[in-house]
Amino acid sequence: FMAFAVPFGSVANAEQLQRGLHVAISDKVRIPPASIDPAIKNYHWLDLVRGLYDAYDRGAETALLLDFNGNVAEGPGFNVFCVDDGKLSTPAVGALPGITRRTVFDLCAEAGLAVAAADVSVAALRQSDEVFITS
Numbered sequence: 262f263m264a265f266a267v268p269f270g271s272v273a274n275a276e277q278l279q280r281g282l283h284v285a286i287s288d289k290v291r292i293p294p295a296s297i298d299p300a301i302k303n304y305h306w307l308d309l310v311r312g313l314y315d316a317y318d319r320g321a322e323t324a325l326l327l328d329f330n331g332n333v334a335e336g337p338g339f340n341v342f343c344v345d346d347g348k349l350s351t352p353a354v355g356a357l358p359g360i361t362r363r364t365v366f367d368l369c370a371e372a373g374l375a376v377a378a379a380d381v382s383v384a385a386l387r388q389s390d391e392v393f394i395t396s
């Protein structure tokens with residue numbers, strides 16, 4: 262098996278890929294799964310756009326939105342993962358379970374790393390050893 266990563270320009274430009282992104286945790290709530298299933302890729306981005314504008318107003322370059330329970334959901338065009346003690350977690354609710362996210366799960370299984378979809382609180386995200394996004 263071989264995997265490689267290709268920079269994705271619409272989430273981060275070349276400079277941001279080198280230094281990282283300034284991310285704000287928005288108080289804007291991701292549309293609940295009971296209203297629009299996050300497993301269906303769609304163009305309803307009003308909540309994500311509102312989160313982005315909130316982030317821009319706070320001097321950040323992108324945003325993470327919360328789910329209806331106040332946990333981290335996802336960002337506009339990306340999933341988020343936390344790493345703690347070598348274990349990965351990613352939000353279970355309100356996030357698109359896309360191909361790249363699934364690939365991280367598959368690669369972790371092959372490498373013997375623990376990964377789980379679970380509630381990720383804002384406090385847990387902030388206290389994580391590492392945080393990365395996938396798109």
